[in-house]
Amino acid sequence: MVYEFRLPDVGEGVAEGEVVKWLVKEGDEVKENQPLVEIMTDKVNVEIPSPKQGIIQKLMAKEGEVVKVGQALLSIEEKGGQPTVSASERTPVGTKPSPPTSAKTPTIAIPQEIPLTTPPQASRKPDEILATPATRKLARDLGVDISVVQGTGRGGRITDEDVQRFKQLGRAVAAVTVTTSGPRGVEERVPLRGIRRKVAEHMLKSKNATAQVTHVDEVDMTEIVHLRERAKTSAEKRGVKLTYLPFVIKALIPALKQYPYLNSSLDDEKEEIVLKKYYNIGIATDTESGLVVPVVKDAEHKSITQLGLEIATLSEKAHAGQLALNEVQGSTFTITNVGGIGGVFATPIINYPEVAILGLHKITKRPVVKDNQITIRDMTYLSLSFDHRVLDGAMAARFVNAIKQYLEDPKLLLLETD
């Protein structure tokens, strides 16, 4: 018996995923629950385990191809099976997904089996595909399943352009790195894949969907620097390498509470601003494969050390590419820190659909006039990009003032409850 294994629903409204890497090849013998493929959903990679023991007959997606939930990934032959059906006989995209589950670990186990005898539902029969042999070949070469392409030619004929457009929509992509000779010399073409592609999509969406403005202020971090110095040793005993981030989060939470519009999102459809009474702080993290944003959930209930520990764990996972879906979803406000690398300040792009993002920068000793004296203080800049549709510059400035006040005088935080 041969089973066609389809991309299961990995939960959290994920509708599609990109095949990042096949962990098996055609002809391999696999055990039940053996990881088959690494799939990249909106933000994280998940390994999909095998629902069956058997032999991999056919991989139906290329690395780099985006597959929808319910779309065939591969066929597995159990003992005493029959050969696979061909790709063009595949059941199309959009078949019934399995029930959602919450993914706690990078590996999810929702095997879904559909016997190959299931007749195709929506896709046309191969001989009803109105496309020339050359166009059909083009589709194969581009990794596009022509049976789901809408033809725009006369009488619904699928043209080369239709296939190209389908590919460009990012719905089915096969790409290879090629070095070619451009007009001005050698060029390398690197396929836009994985996290890079997701970052590209998200950033553009954010820029297109919002009216972004950046407000910058400078903050005296001397007190925080001292505080961190003192707390560092005790934290280390608990196995936490304390950075400035937990302190900033601590200062951020009461500010967000005072200015709830900063912890909101805009429901365009209903024309309502959604003020969130929970504080999930996204931490923009630079990894080898690109930017990911793990989320510290319910930050308002966590101590400095707890925050430090959690950030360290998330960061480690981010670098290892092991973040689970629920660890990158649900943030209400995001912090990005480029201080470790350099620069004066940046104008970060909002992590849409949030309405603001706080940029942290390097802390340097600078001469500052204080009480009519020039003194040396630990100074930094804070930059806040916000969505001007939801709030105005005055509120943004007041919000930054609030954060600044807590950072410059951390004792004030004692006055705040969680």
Added chain:
Amino acid sequence: MTQKTEAAVLGSGPGGYVAAIRLGQLGKETILIEKDKLGGVCLNIGCIPSKALIRVAKLKQRVEAAKQIGLEVTGVNVDFAKVQTWKQSVVDRLVSGIDYLLKGNNVKVVKGTGKFIEAHQLEVKSLSGTEIIEAKDIIIATGSRYFDLPTFKFNGTTIISSTEALSLQQVPKKLAIIGGGVSGLEIGTMYAQLGSKVTVIEMLDQLLPGTDIDLVRIVERSLRKLGIEYHVKSRAKEYRDGKVYATLEDGKEGAFDADKVLVTVGRRPNSDEIGLKKVGIQTDPHGFIQVNKKMQTNLPGVYAIGDVVGPPMLAHKASKEGIVAAEVIAGMNSEADFHAIPGVIFTDPEIATVGLTESQAKERGYDPIIGKFPFTALGRALLAGETEGFAKIVADKNSNLVLGVHIVGAEASDLISEAALAIEMGATLEDIGFTVHPHPTLPESVMEAAEAAKGKAIHILQK
């Protein structure tokens, strides 16, 4: 001795040798295994030899008929032994051509009978010994062979297969043919034209089973003109004392004189003696190897193409499948996704078809319209003195999409490629009708049939 190679092809028929050439073109180190002669059945004992003899027979018939147009030739004499020599020279030339192409593409030919001993190992036995060929990828292209009947066992002299029928040194005086399919009628027509008294006995209810009966009617008429006696729904029982005894349609018993009995009742896949079971390659109950559109069997790295994977058993299908398999091996994304595979029958007149018949179109849910154009209205057919037949086009009424083209008539085999292209390209009736066809030629029939489907043919009245 064990030879290792990247790819091995088992069988050098029109599927296997084409696959090997394409593998060579794509830079794969390839070994082609053949137990007999390069080119397989098609080149050596099938399509090519039969078409050679058919050409001679047809030419003789045309020369004899030429006195009607003022060209009188007397004393047409067939030196059949010489015809056979010429036929063999054509075959030899084609075989050496394949040899040349294989060498030029760095394909190594190993002579011997191969079978699987491991998933990626073939044992090849020949007179000079046994060797093992180990290949990462293997294409099975072992083709098919005819079979006989329990009551008509081949004996090589009187009860014969098509192989012997195409190698006779004399034209048989009386030839009985069991099986009125493609081979039977092609060879029967040929020998009738060369002077044999031919009788055809077919078990099913029509000659050329599976072919549109409209087309078959035209061929039947020509068979009768040639003096061929045929019986459908009839069962041949035995061959005794120079006579074939049969139970005929009406229940009556018949006895037909025959000095040769040709049995053409079908072909079976050569999948039973190549060790498929041992390595677990799956076949269907008829013995056809099961493959997907990339010609992959259930065993990774093993492909199968041509007759051995199932009907239609046609050389050109095998060749295309061979190309697909070779390209898949070379990492290309090829698939056998043909919309239609043309079929040709070299009777006189010929039959050629591609795509759906009217009834098949209805079954698929189309609302078919038909355009038909007779060869009697075709200048070129009149000039050739071959006015029997017509071109028929089946299209979808709503979209005018061409679904099938069916031709019976002069040179139908050469007319069908245009229709095959039309179907692959998703052409409409207008596409064919508006394409300028040169005059006076036989392909005008296809153009006119397309116009006729819309009631607009010029050279017939459609009121």
